[in-house]
Amino acid sequence: MTAPAQPRATPPRSDPAPLARRVAAQSRYEALTMLRNGEQLLLLVILPLMALVALTLTDLLDADVPPGLTRVDVAVPGVLTLCVLSNAFSGQGIQTGFDRRYGVLRFLSTTPLGRGGLITGKLVAILAVLAVQYVLVGALGAALGWRPDPVAVLVSVPVLLLGAAAFTGLGLLLAGTVRAEATLAVTNLVWVVLAAVGGTLFPSRTLPPALSWLVDLLPSGALGTAMRETFLTGAPTLLPLLVLAVWAAAAWAAAVRWFRWS
Template identity: 70%
Template sequence: MSTSAETLQQSSRAASLPARVAAQARYETITMVRNGEQFLLLIILPILALIGLTVTDLLDSFRPDGATRLDVAVPGVLVLCVISSAFSGQGIQTGFDRRYGVLRYLSTTPLGRAGLIAGKLLAIIVVLALQYLLIGGTAFFMGWRPDLLAVLGSIPLLLLVAVAFTGVGMLIAGTLRAEATLAILNLVWVALAAGGGVLFPTSVLPGWISWLVDLLPSAAAGELLRSCFLAGQFALLPTLVLAAWAVLSWAATVKWFKWV
């Protein structure tokens, strides 16, 4: 009897915080990957962008001496992956979770609000790792041969990009209706991919517009990754722009995010 009572008592205890966060991250990751629309956004479109930029001459005027089209394309496509997962994907999912009361329910469980946010961030990191492997593997198959130090150096940079865009996405998802969140995030994704300094340097834009776009997290992220892979250098100014977006977006999210 005592053994049965002890077993029942142990099974009734709440899981530890790391276990709860890991379970939430697993749920968030599976939800993002299994959703057909999100799979298109997270995987298919970045791969199509990589192939399209490689087989056309769109990036030829931006290629440094000795660099291939893949060398120029991959950094931008990796940033596009982060925007897809951290900004659009997680933002849309959070917006509809909020609409259907999922956020309000989960915030009252032992997971708590902090655990819920931690689970979302962990899920984004997992999805980003999968995207990196798929994009990097596809590019390697096509002939991409990056410097190992550049690959290792890109990881913390992409994490900074993810933190900044997650903050912006959560802010939109937590202050607007789900339908508006869906429309805005998809529209912004297209705008940033086309003219936000992600796939193409801002030098293609007119002077004053280029200056304004340089202040966006998308342009800062694109410049940061291109400097890392193409020049093997750390770009300070884009890092400061991204850090500012990360701090301000998360501060605004903490202040104005609505759980219902």
Template identity: 60%
Template sequence: MTAAIQEPAPLLRRILLQGKYEARTMLSNGEQLILAVFLPLLALVGLVVTPLLDGLGSSRVNIAVPGILALCAMSTAFTGQGIATGFDRRYGVLRFLSTTPLGRAGLIAGKALAVLAVLVIQTVVVTAVALPLGWQPNAGGILTGALLLILGAAAFTALGLLVAGTARPEATLAVTNLLWIVLGALGGIVIPGERLPAGIQAVVPYLPSGALGDALRDAFIAGTFNGPAALILLLWTVIAGAAAIRWFKWN
């Protein structure tokens, strides 16, 4: 009597399960949690209680929150996912999972799903803190802002996978953390470009950080869609994604 052959679960279920696993792993890691939640919240409070954002046409909190949401996207999609993928690659996890029924496409989809799940949690937490501080997002820009946030997360995920798939894990750790600090401080993501040193103002709008920060501020403050910024985010997503597909090393 032969044993029945167990069929693999449908692809969608495999992706959902992988995404759930990836998200739980990210949220259970203390360092990732600090980077994804606590540091953005500290930055939000700091921007609200200091005069750094005064004179920009809106309240401190209204200017700060879009940048903090953009920072959350960069923290999770670029730094967090990049580091996790880099060490998964070192320990052979990527190579093993890519040979299972999940496959390489399913694995990448699961990672992207995990980023979105964590980003939703980050958005809820930031909103819960920002509303009592006086945040008043433009109702007409909430949906636009949400879509732009997803696009920004896609761009940073592609960049994170590109770094993680081409560099050694130690280099990935150093590069992603360093860029998080540099882009967070000088990339236009939290502090608008007009408040940055004159020498870098011309470059900031073309960075994924600056484009996402500008796009979210326009959406949540004025309720408008920043087409050029969205196009820049799309280009970063396509170019970084294509480069990751071309040069990603699974072992």
């Protein structure tokens, strides 16, 4: 007489982690990847800090320093604007473009993380890196004599977030519609142009009148103006904020419409 067959053991069910934990893990990976990459570190941290030292120790900003203030008071808002451009546009655009090329985006979009979780993770990573940039720029600025009004520091945070929203949308739009190599070339070229003559490090009024009004309508010019107004006068005017809001809405609408995951 044969022994009765033993029932097969049911393997334990493996449920995915909660969405918040998945997003946190993805954002941590994205942020560390950006900060550990040598080229990204140069773009995100080293070049902005070098720009702050150069603008503070040379006379490039002397014509734009209001009475009673110093070069570093004008330099720090511009460098923080450069940090947003480096992080949300160039850094994230390049990383997303190559993730798309190698199939990483398509793979992750089919995991429990999903497309929404992946994009959220990227946004959180951008904010985390921006916080690191702010601390480093602020610390170096303080060493160079920067003494901002604490209220202006608080006001600058939502201004930077609005700028980050606009530039992230533009970066994702570019990364999701053209080849990775083209994304790399375009983002680097745009970074150089906007840093030099896009109202980022230098106020738009330093340009010829025929160009200054156009620069004010760029996201870089609007963010640079809003940041300088925040730290030099206490609060930004409405126009640059409206320009940034329009750019953010248009960029994200276009990214949702035309972004390709592979």
